[in-house]
Amino acid sequence: MRYSGFRVIKEALTGHLGWGPAWRDPEPKPQYDIVVIGGGGHGLATAYYLAAKYGQHRVAVLEKGWIGGGNVGRNTTIIRSNYLLDGNEPFYEFSLKLWEGLEQELNYNAMVSQRGILNLIHTDAQRDAFIRRGNAMRMHGADADLLSTAQITARYPFLNTADARFPIKGGLAQHRGGTVRHDAVAWGYARAADQLGVDILQNCEVTGFAIENGVCTGVETTRGPIRAGKVGVCVAGSSSRVMAQAGMRLPIESHVLQAFVSEGLKPLLPGVITFGAGHFYVSQSDKGGLVFGGDIDGYNSYAQRGNLPVVEDVCEGGMAIFPMLGRARLLRMWGGIMDMSMDGSPIIDRTHIDGLYFNGGWCYGGFKATPASGYAYAHLLATDAPHPTATAYRFDRFATGHMIDEKGMGNQPNLH
Numbered sequence: 001m002r003y004s005g006f007r008v009i010k011e012a013l014t015g016h017l018g019w020g021p022a023w024r025d026p027e028p029k030p031q032y033d034i035v036v037i038g039g040g041g042h043g044l045a046t047a048y049y050l051a052a053k054y055g056q057h058r059v060a061v062l063e064k065g066w067i068g069g070g071n072v073g074r075n076t077t078i079i080r081s082n083y084l085l086d087g088n089e090p091f092y093e094f095s096l097k098l099w100e101g102l103e104q105e106l107n108y109n110a111m112v113s114q115r116g117i118l119n120l121i122h123t124d125a126q127r128d129a130f131i132r133r134g135n136a137m138r139m140h141g142a143d144a145d146l147l148s149t150a151q152i153t154a155r156y157p158f159l160n161t162a163d164a165r166f167p168i169k170g171g172l173a174q175h176r177g178g179t180v181r182h183d184a185v186a187w188g189y190a191r192a193a194d195q196l197g198v199d200i201l202q203n204c205e206v207t208g209f210a211i212e213n214g215v216c217t218g219v220e221t222t223r224g225p226i227r228a229g230k231v232g233v234c235v236a237g238s239s240s241r242v243m244a245q246a247g248m249r250l251p252i253e254s255h256v257l258q259a260f261v262s263e264g265l266k267p268l269l270p271g272v273i274t275f276g277a278g279h280f281y282v283s284q285s286d287k288g289g290l291v292f293g294g295d296i297d298g299y300n301s302y303a304q305r306g307n308l309p310v311v312e313d314v315c316e317g318g319m320a321i322f323p324m325l326g327r328a329r330l331l332r333m334w335g336g337i338m339d340m341s342m343d344g345s346p347i348i349d350r351t352h353i354d355g356l357y358f359n360g361g362w363c364y365g366g367f368k369a370t371p372a373s374g375y376a377y378a379h380l381l382a383t384d385a386p387h388p389t390a391t392a393y394r395f396d397r398f399a400t401g402h403m404i405d406e407k408g409m410g411n412q413p414n415l416h
């Protein structure tokens with residue numbers, strides 16, 4: 001079924017009896033050409049692009065829970081391509097371009113909203129760094145604008161620019177950045193992949209790999225063994241646990257990241273704002289809630305809820321730029337498991353086991369990467385060669401020293 005405005009009106013007038021399920025609920029087949037483990041945004045996007053761009057239709061996505069139950073449905077929905085390094089910027093700009101055409105391509109309303117993102121500047125040194133970043137973005141074809149304090153005040157009059165502990169001295173804006181409704185991305189990719197023949201198998205947890213003579217020939221699951229020509233792991237926060245089943249130890253730690261939503265307020269925040277003197281980012285959802293977050297909890301964990309010190313830290317960051325936040329009531333908070341890599345950048349690569357591929361290490365920036373990650377991983381799975389925008393995301397960079405350390409923090413996952 002194709003979705004359209006006409007269809008919505010027709011269904012509204014006829015009691016909504018014509019809507020069918022958005023994707024099938026098939027039984028697992030004994031064998032597929034390619035099995036993707038993990039039905040998050042990246043796994044579903046991978047399956048979609050495998051079918052849509054690389055002609056692979058005997059594909060299954062194995063999800064241990066339900067579609068959208070992982071980080072793809074837990075993030076703060078921010079998309080952007082404001083990266084500095086050559087290894088990153090072309091990839092994230094590719095992703096932003098895919099976001100721009102996504103709803104038409106998938107025939108699904110994912111509420112892609114290019115409302116703009118503004119990174120606040122609080123020191124002269126930070127201004128220099130952001131000018132450099134903005135120039136790097138422009139050199140890669142992305143948009144970037146340096147805004148003065150007066151320009152920021154005109155758009156965001158409530159920001160405390162003058163008598164604050166961290167005065168606002170300007171900002172780096174990317175007007176094409178913004179937000180996307182997170183779980184709709186999972187549903188849109190799932191529906192489009194299903195229509196191209198991909199089997200989406202929910203409640204199907206992978207519990208082991210079939211590895212014979214150094215070749216991965218399939219997986220063990222809670223719904224029985226499934227053979228596969230190629231297996232692509234794409235499980236975000238569960239990366240270390242799943243790859244341990246194949247005997248691999250990854251340069252990744254898992255941490256909790258929390259997110260928060262306030263009660264619904266009148267429209268006040270037209271874009272996304274990030275605080276430059278701490279870790280705090282905020283946007284306003286279409287329902288009116290302020291959606292915000294900050295740092296990860298500082299200890300390793302596979303829990304999907306965090307602790308109070310980070311709640312205090314995030315709210316302090318918010319209050320520093322946005323004192324009226326203190327008047328709003330917090331409606332909800334939750335956590336997701338982040339696959340924090342050692343340099344803050346992801347891995348999309350083959351493993352030393354033939355037929356076994358890995359995609360992970362997205363830290364807390366993986367939502368914006370969803371389309372490009374899926375495209376690049378599909379390219380790798382289909383052709384055995386890295387996608388041109390993802391050639392740097394290799395395992396061996398940690399051995400050779402070619403880290404993609406966007407923040408220059410060293411191998412400290414909790415600082416990325």
Ligand SMILES: Cc1cc2nc3c(=O)[nH]c(=O)nc-3n(C[C@H](O)[C@H](O)[C@H](O)COP(=O)(O)OP(=O)(O)OC[C@H]3O[C@@H](n4cnc5c(N)ncnc54)[C@H](O)[C@@H]3O)c2cc1C
Pocket residue numbers: 037038039040041042043062063064065066068069070071072073074075076077078079204205206207234235236237238242257258259293334335336337338362363364365366367368369
């Ligand atoms: C609170 C929070 C805020 C964030 N904010 C942003 C943001 O604003 N912008 C941004 O770019 N990024 C953000 N992120 C990061 C982003 O959400 C993640 O990097 C990205 O969603 C990870 O990829 P995914 O969607 O495929 O992960 P997931 O949705 O977590 O998918 C992985 C799937 O693998 C499944 N799985 C695990 N083990 C198995 C198994 N053994 N067998 C089968 N399936 C398995 C899981 O159930 C899960 O559904 C945020 C994350 C969190 C938690």
